[in-house]
Structure formats: structure tokens, C-alpha cells
Amino acid sequence: MQRTALILAIVATALALACGIGPMPDEDGNSAAAAENSANPSIPEFSLRDLDGKTHTNADIEGKVVLLNFWATWCGPCKIEMPWFVDFQRKYKDRGFTVLAVSLDEDGWDPVREFAEKMEFNFPVLLGDDAVSDAFGGIMVLPTTLIVNQAGKIVFTHQGLVAKATYEEEIEVLLDVNATASL
Amino acid sequence: MRPHRSSATRLKAVAALFALLAAPLPAQQLGFAAATIEPSPGIRITDTGPLRVPIAVRIRRGYHINSDKPNDPYLIPTSLAWPDVPLRIDSVAYPPPEEVKYDFSDKPLSVYSSRVEIVTTFHVESVPADTGELRGSFRFQACNDKACLPPKTLPVRVPVRR
Numbered sequence: 001m002q003r004t005a006l007i008l009a010i011v012a013t014a015l016a017l018a019c020g021i022g023p024m025p026d027e028d029g030n031s032a033a034a035a036e037n038s039a040n041p042s043i044p045e046f047s048l049r050d051l052d053g054k055t056h057t058n059a060d061i062e063g064k065v066v067l068l069n070f071w072a073t074w075c076g077p078c079k080i081e082m083p084w085f086v087d088f089q090r091k092y093k094d095r096g097f098t099v100l101a102v103s104l105d106e107d108g109w110d111p112v113r114e115f116a117e118k119m120e121f122n123f124p125v126l127l128g129d130d131a132v133s134d135a136f137g138g139i140m141v142l143p144t145t146l147i148v149n150q151a152g153k154i155v156f157t158h159q160g161l162v163a164k165a166t167y168e169e170e171i172e173v174l175l176d177v178n179a180t181a182s183l
Numbered sequence: 184m185r186p187h188r189s190s191a192t193r194l195k196a197v198a199a200l201f202a203l204l205a206a207p208l209p210a211q212q213l214g215f216a217a218a219t220i221e222p223s224p225g226i227r228i229t230d231t232g233p234l235r236v237p238i239a240v241r242i243r244r245g246y247h248i249n250s251d252k253p254n255d256p257y258l259i260p261t262s263l264a265w266p267d268v269p270l271r272i273d274s275v276a277y278p279p280p281e282e283v284k285y286d287f288s289d290k291p292l293s294v295y296s297s298r299v300e301i302v303t304t305f306h307v308e309s310v311p312a313d314t315g316e317l318r319g320s321f322r323f324q325a326c327n328d329k330a331c332l333p334p335k336t337l338p339v340r341v342p343v344r345r
Contacts, residue, residue, distance in 0.1 A: 073257040074324055075331040076287040104333070111257060140215075141330045160330030161287060 040153040043068070043146070044135040048102065048126035051113055056100065056124055058152065065097045065174040066148040067167065070128065072104050073111045075142040077161040082119050084164045088171060089123045095175050096150070099123035104133060104142065149174050217246040217325030217332055225342035226317075233273060234305040236317065236341055238263060239298060247294035248323040250280030254293045259324040259334050263301045268317050270305040277301055285328050317341040 043066075047057045067088060071078035085099045101123060103112045109127060116125045133139040136146075147156035147170045156170045221239040228234060242248055249258045263275055278299045282291040303319075319339035325332045 072331070072333075074259045074334070076255075076258075076285060076292070076326055077328075077330055080287045106334070115257065141332060143330065 040149075040155050043148050043152050043154055046132065046135065048128060048132065050124040050126050051109070051116060054124075056126060061098065061100070061148070062152070063096065063150050065092070065150060065171060066146075067097075067099045067171065068146040068148055069099065069101045070104055070133070070136070070139045070142055070144040071101060072142055073115045074105070078143040079119075080161055081143055081145070081164075082121070084167065086120065086122055088167065092171055092175065097171060097175060100126060102126045102128040102132065104128050104139065147171065147174065149177070215332075216335065216337070217243045217327075218248055218321075218323050218335075218337070220321055220337050220339055223339075223341040225344050227344050228307055228310055231307050231309060234270070234307050236303045236305060238301045238303070238319075238321070238339055238341075240295070240301065240321065240323075241298050242296050242325070244297075245327050246325045247281075247283065247292075247296045247327070248325045250293040250295055251277040252280070252293060254290070255288075258292070259322075261295065261321075261323045263303065263319060263321050263339065265303065265305075265317065265319040268305070268319065270307060270317075273304040273306050275301065275303045287328065311343065314345055315343045317343060 043058065043061075045058055047055055049055050067085065069078075069081065069085060071082070082101075085101065088097070089099045101121065103125060105112050105127070112125060112127060128139075136144075141159045143158075143161065145158045145162075145167070146154045147158075147167070149155045155174060158166075219241050221241060223236075223238065226234065226236055240248075248261050251260050251262060253260055261277070263277075265272055278295065278301065280293040280295060283294050283296075284291040301321075305317075317340070319341075320336050321339050322334060322336045324334040
């Protein structure tokens with residue numbers, strides 16, 4: 001019986017490794033990789049146009065805390081978060097914060113523009129594609145939201161809908177770090 | 184002396200294995216599909232006239248896909264298409280949708296879940312001499328109550344037997 005249990009444990013481990021089962025998101029959609037530490041990955045190079053045709057690159061967000069949200073007009077849970085992001089942009093913009101919303105709509109600007117106007121977005125809305133998704137490690141679930149610190153490191157990663165308070169807490173923490181450092 | 188292992192320890196190891204096997208895979212894993220097409224047993228074309236071809240779709244537990252007529256213009260409808268089939272298509276009949284209210288929507292959404300069958304009625308004008316395959320494509324977009332997966336198109340294949 002001992003031998004059987006050991007074999008089962010080995011099989012379980014092998015299956016886990018073979019299936020690539022990594023850290024599952026917790027209740028707030030956090031993965032273990034999101035913990036703030038020096039191993040946080042840097043945000044990939046990007047160059048994307050917004051609704052007005054302006055190009056946004058990494059240089060535009062240098063020194064800022066960024067909520068980078070991947071979404072689509074067909075994604076119901078994404079729509080819940082959008083009014084929160086409008087609030088965050090209003091509340092934190094003057095403290096070195098911005099939201100960047102990257103739409104992964106396959107039909108291009110038409111549905112995105114209409115949706116953005118209806119929701120009265122006050123932050124840049126960019127249009128992404130598979131290449132952008134791949135650059136960010138393969139965005140396969142929407143919404144996916146990355147919270148990036150002033151050094152361009154991805155500190156928190158969320159897949160799926162999470163609580164508004166979770167985002168607020170994370171943004172505040174990163175903004176406070178900057179405030180403390182500048183004293 | 185060999186260490187003593189209690190039954191509880193052994194049970195924990197077995198339970199861990201079953202928990203692992205039963206755990207839902209993260210949606211972002213390659214190859215994950217919230218909906219799959221059941222393999223068709225095939226059809227026999229023995230006569231001219233209407234030919235009914237059901238296609239069964241299984242939807243992963245906890246997920247839904249939009250119906251063929253979602254009640255939100257931004258949502259992507261489920262569709263079954265037969266672009267290259269040399270038969271006249273009389274109708275594609277989708278099942279009645281469920282109206283489900285999710286936390287993320289203001290109003291109930293028109294969706295499918297669990298298992299649904301879409302029935303295409305072709306019109307056979309002449310009985311084919313050879314066996315072959317009807318090839319179609321099934322497009323859907325799936326969500327659960329917290330997140331959505333990108334739209335996906337699956338191949339549909341129905342063997343034609345003599």
C-alpha cells in the first residue's frame with residue numbers, strides 16, 4: 001500500500017509537470033508570480049495606436065504606475081471593470097498613474113470606438129492583435145490586467161474579473177512606494 | 184527499520200492525486216477549449232430529398248457560449264457553417280437558448296451550456312456514388328462568470344457512408 005501511494009504521488013507530480021499546471025489564480029485572480037519582488041518581469045516593448053491615431057510606447061509610461069488592461073467588446077466581465085478604470089484615471093492621474101486599455105477585438109476599431117464613446121473612457125484605448133498578445137506572454141483570458149510599477153515592472157497580474165478594491169489597494173501601494181522614495 | 188506510514192498518510196497521497204486530476208485546468212493552457220464537437224457517427228445518403236445532420240456540441244462545465252442570437256450586439260453569436268458542402272442547405276436549426284443572468288451583465292444573456300445539438304437539413308438532389316465527408320466549421324465564444332476566452336472556430340466533419 002505504501003508503495004502504491006508513493007507511485008501515485010510520483011504519477012501526480014509527473015502529470016502536473018507534463019500538463020504545465022502552474023500557480024492557479026487565487027480569489028482575486030492573482031497568480032503567485034504577481035508577488036512583488038525583484039524577479040518581476042519588465043513590461044515588453046510595445047508601440048500601439050490609440051483611438052485618435054496617437055502612438056503609445058514604453059517611453060510614454062516611464063515613471064508611472066500603469067494599469068494595463070486587455071479587454072474586448074464581446075467580453076462581459078471586462079465591461080464591469082471599465083467604469084472602475086474611469087474612476088481610477090480620474091482619482092490617480094495627477095499622482096503619476098494611467099490606465100491603458102488594449103482591445104483585442106478582431107473586428108478592428110469600429111466596435112471599439114463605439115463602445116469607448118458610450119463608456120466615456122478618459123484613458124487611452126489601444127488596439128492590439130495576436131502579436132501584442134504574444135509579446136505579453138499570450139493573453140488567452142479576458143480581462144487580463146497587469147499593474148506595472150514606475151520601473152516598468154509587472155508587479156501584479158490578474159486574469160478574470162477581480163474586486164475593484166483589489167486594484168485600488170495595489171495602485172495605492174505602488175503610488176505610495178514612489179511617494180516615499182521621493183521624500 | 185522502515186518508517187511507519189499511517190493509513191491517513193496514504194489516503195492523503197491518493198486524495199492529492201484525485202484532487203489534481205479533478206482540478207480544472209487553467210483556461211490559458213494551450214489546447215483548452217470550452218466547447219468541443221462530439222465526433223459524428225456519420226450519415227448514409229440513400230435517397231434524394233431532405234437529409235438531417237445533427238451536430239452535438241459539449242460545453243465545459245462552468246462555461247457558456249453565446250446562442251446564435253445573443254441579445255447584446257457586441258457578443259459573438261454561435262454559428263455553424265458549411266461553406267464547401269456540395270449540397271443545398273435548407274436550414275440550420277439552433278436549439279432554444281437559456282436566458283441566464285450573470286453578475287457581469289445587467290440583463291439575462293441568451294446562452295448555451297452543457298450539451299446542445301444543432302441540426303442542419305440539407306437537400307439531396309442526387310445520391311452520391313462515393314463515400315466522403317461533409318466539412319463545416321463551428322464558431323463560438325465562451326465565458327464563465329469571471330472571464331472570457333477568445334472566439335474560436337472548430338472544424339466539423341461528418342463521414343458520409345454508403
